[in-house]
Amino acid sequence: MVRIESYEKQPPLLKEVTVTLHYHRYDNDYEGWNLWVWLEGEAGQMAEFSGEDSYGKTAVFSIQSTEEIKRVGFIIRKSTAENDWAGKRFDDRFITSFDSSGQAEVWLMQGMERIYENLNDVMVFPGIISAKIDKWDEISVLTNLSFDWEHDNLNVSLDGAEVKNIRVEKDHAGSDLANRLIIKTKNRLSLTKNYQVNISHFGYCDVTFGDIMRTKKFDQTFEYNGFLGAQYSPDHTLFSFWSPSAQQAEIKLFMNDEVFLYKMQQAERGAWQIDLPGNWEGAHYVYRVRIGKEWRETQDPYAKAVSVNGLRSAVVDLQHTNPVSWKPFKRTLESPVDAVIYEMHIRDATIHQDSGSFSKGKYLGLAEEGTVTEHGFSTGLDYLSELGVTHIQLLPIYDYWTVDETKLDQPQYNWGYDPKHFNAPEGSYSTDPYNPALRIKELKTLIQAIHDRGMSVIMDVVYNHVYDVSRSPFHQLVPGYYFRYTRSGKLSNGTGVGNDTASERAMMRRFIVDSLVHWATEYQIDGFRFDLMGIHDVETMNAARKALNDIDPAIIMLGEGWDLQTSLPDHLKANQFQADQMTGVAHFNDALRDHLKGNTFSKQDSGFINGSLGMRYHLLQGVSAGMKVPYDRKTFISPEQVVNYAEAHDNHTLWDKLCFTTPNASMSDHKRMHRLATSIILLSQGVPFLHAGQEFMRTKFGVENSYRSPDEINQLDWHRREEFNQTINFVKGLIELRRTHAAFRMRTKQDIIDCMHFHPTDERLIAYDLMAKEGSYERFTVIHNAHGTPVKFHLESEGPWHILSDGIHASSKPLSISRSDMIEVSRYSTYVLALPFRSEKVRE
Structure with missing residues (x-):
């Protein structure tokens, strides 16, 4: 990096300044008002308002010092004959801007703390x-x-x-x-x-x-079930939004270089509507509402299409956004435990120079067929299809704030957890973000490409907060309703990003459910991952589950069921402790994650795979999804509610975690520990979850949360895909093993209790049997060895045992056959052995 030094001329050192201060009082009462002025560290002095102009009274004063003057303090005060400080207006204020000769001129307004440096900026009257x-x-x-x-x-x-x-x-x-x-x-x-x-x-x-809108009575009075959004047809378009707070409403439309302004009519229960004749396809629009004395202009919170950077909502004919290949997708998932979820960021997937994609970083780039590296290794969707994952979980693809879509030729990056428009796609992944319909079509093209390869799509949704409350359409249209507040009147901040949406309120709950239905029907999304799901309430999650069941029960719901400190009673929170009240909603299993590799929020903390003792009991809970060995406080009632993972987009990758916790271990042992952790995830009961690149030991070079790091940190390194191809084949074999044999994805708690049996072992070893109810094998024995040395394990019979995993290779079919009742398990590795049914033994 070349450092460019600035040699701009430095301003002169000021040791004397002169200030001209203009003061306007709307009540015209200047009697007794004066200034107290000072320099820091020096005694103050009084300055009188001795002049007058068309603005009001003026005071001119000069101050000298032996030191450089950077700012001058002042207070406007009221003096009487008895008391020089009978009153004051605001606390200490400072003048900091002087010209090269030490002159400063400022304007003040009664009742305003702001200091104006230009008279033309003072446009304030009492109101x-x-x-x-x-x-x-x-x-x-x-x-x-x-x-x-x-x-x-x-x-x-x-x-x-x-x-x-x-x-x-x-x-x-x-x-x-x-x-x-x-x-x-x-x-x-x-x-x-x-x-x-x-x-x-x-x-x-x-x-x-005001605060009254956060009462049950308000919801009972104004809950609205009619249409909201823009409903297009070639002959007319119906526009509708909800704002009980508004006294007037208008719609401003932009089309063919013309601007149209129409008054909207108040409908029932706080809704506003207008049905405009004519063909408005392609028009952009915003709503204008008067609340009290203030007019506000904002986008449609229900907008399904938006202009560049989401500045305006857009009218589109969604039928025209379907690609030629668009066709219904038949979801065949019988249970979430049959899924193997792979989490990926759109840009990360193809931005690498050797991804083989033409439209790098775009929806269409990931949709491309036949992409390979320079050396012919598959990339993109072809690679993921070969790997065997069933569901691709895409980091946010709705329109978000922090990537400027007008400057895509400049380096920009974000994960997208900063929602702007929940129902419209992000434009930075489109080949033309200025075209509202095109981004929809290109996202659908990607979804169809995933479906064509027999895989499904999970969408990462972030209904728990907005990026900027003050500019949010929610707040602009109904200020104070859609968010939670503390007793002191401040925004609740359980999310840690400044605000929590209030899912327990009728119209926020409705919005979440409507949005999910839109994505599931219009885009054929197959599942939803809820960011910070613990912020939401149980009733909302159950309402969402019911609405999605009405579309297709095969649609997956999973989320972060953390216990977050939001302004909602604990028993209402949609977190792990209320999991038993949310059938069909899965939770990320942070307990297995942390006991497997160490606390995710500590660089140096280690777990089962990398050296810590005392983890065995927690691993028994994890591999049984809390069914055979229950969690103390979590209330999972089914394995389909438990999502097992070792790493995700946030926090350190598993590889980086191992580098921090075991810096003296060899590369070979790091690989073995990594494979051990990944195999535990893929073979445990519940729903397995992989982070993109985990199968080739992805690194982010020690960066913990890379949400705005450059591509060099975040991109999927397809060269590493070549380098670690043997490990990829191992993961591929484990996925095939899991998907082939139902014993690794049992459906119910009772099945796991009946068919899973643990062997007594030491703290660094986990071993268990899975009794099969179908297929060619009678039972499976799984051994996870976290010792740094090989371990001999005694089997219950001489077999013949089919070895399906030896810690380096894995398959649904035998790698080799052993007739011994003793097996030596390599260091840091997972072995899977299968005992054929008796009829199979006879054939042996």
């Missing part, structure tokens, strides 16, 4: 920002400028209800200023009646909904 019903007998009123309730002689009235009393909430402890007052009414307020607040100097404001 009411909002008036909201927070309680059944309270309206909270917010003004844009602060006021002194005791001295400004404000008159307050309320149309539509009788006022009982008014109280003021001060800006700061000990301050005279306030910009919020609470109107308490004599009688209970109505959700369907119109109210208006009037304040002298500040004008009027229609009353809308």
Whole structure:
């Protein structure tokens, strides 16, 4: 890297500055007001407002120092004959911008803390920002400028209800200023009646909904079951959105270089609609709503198509987005335990220089057929089909915030866990993000390509938060409804990213279910992985499961059932401790993950495969999916609820974890430990999950969370696919073994209890039998050896034993046959032996 030094001319050192400060008071009362000014570390002095102009009063003062002056502090204060500090406006403020001669000029407004450096920027007049019903007998009123309730002689009235009393909430402890007052009414307020607040100097404001919208009564009053979104036909398009908070609504459409603005009509239960005649295909649109005195402009939260960077919603004829090859896909999955899930990022899959893809990093790049490396090794979907995985889980493919689709020629990367539009595809994976319909068609082309190879698609969905609450269409249309808040009024933050959506509210729950149905039907998505699922509530997850069952019970639901500290009662959270209340919803098994390789949040912590003792009991829980050896607190009731994994897109890859925890181990032992961990995942009861590249020991060079790291860190290294081809064949053999023999994917808890039997072993060894109910084998014996040396294991009979895995090779058919009752299991390896049924023994 070449460092470019900057030799720009440095500004002069200032030891004397002169400030001109303009002050405007909307009440025209300047009596006794003056400035207290100072330099840091030096005594302060008073400065008078001695001048006047069309803006208001002015004060001009100069300050000198023996040191460089970087900023000047000031306070506007009220002085009386008895007390120089009878009052003040705000706390310490600072002027920091001076020209080369030390001059500064600023403008201040009564009730505003902001310091303006340009008069043209000061466009503020007293006004009411909002008036909201927070309680059944309270309206909270917010003004844009602060006021002194005791001295400004404000008159307050309320149309539509009788006022009982008014109280003021001060800006700061000990301050005279306030910009919020609470109107308490004599009688209970109505959700369907119109109210208006009037304040002298500040004008009027229609009353809308505040905290009251987070009550059951609000949902009962305004829950809406009608159509939402844009419903296109060649003759007309129906537009509809939900906003009980709005007093007026409009739709602004952009088409053929023209802009059209139409008023929308209020429908029942807070919905707004307009049915526009004509063919609006290709039009872009936004909604405009007036809430209180403020007009807001935003996209359609139900938009199924969006413009570049999701700035506007778009009208598309979805029938025109189907590729020529588009056809219905018959899902044949009988149980989630039959799945082998492979998690992958669209860009990672093909961006490598030797991926063999033409459209690298795009939907179409992954959809390409016959892609190979320079040396002829398969890549892309052909490779995954050969590997034997059943479901490709795609990291977020909905439209997200943090990749600028107008600058795709510049290096950009993100995983996509920053939702913008939940129902429209991401544009950066399209060959033309400016074309709303094309990104839909190209994503469908990829899905069809996956289906054509006999594999299914799981979509990573992130309904638990939004990237930016203030700019979210949810918040713009119904501020305060779609998110959880703490008792202090702040956004709940169980997600750790600043906000939690409120799935327990009727219209958020409806949105999640509607969105899932859209993806499952329009795109034929075969499963959904819920990011931070523990934020959601049990009822919502069950509603989602029911809706997807109505489409096809073979659609998989899995998620992160972590116990997160959100503003929701514990017993309602959709986490692992309520798994027994969510039939058909699977949870990532972090217990097996952490006891297998060490705590995922600690670089140095190790587990069963890399040196720690005391892990055996936890591994018995893991390999039995908590069915034979139950978890203490988790409430899994079926193996289909348990997703077993060793690594995923976030945190360190398994290979990097081994490098941190066993730095002195040989490359050979690292490979063996890695294969051991992967084999435990693939042979355990429950649903196996692989991270892309895990089968060729993917590294991210020690980067833990690479969500915005460059391609060099995140890309699937197809050269490594060539280098580790033997291990790929081992994983391929394990997948084939699992998919061939039903004993490795038992359907019920009782089956596992009856047919899985553990052998007594030491802490570094796991051994168990699986009794088969069908097929050519009577039983399987699985041995996981985490010793750094070979171990001899005594079998219950002389066989003949068919060896299906020797830690380096694996197959559904015998690698070799042993007639001994003793087997030597190599260090850090998994052996699988099968005992044929008696009829098979006779043939031997």
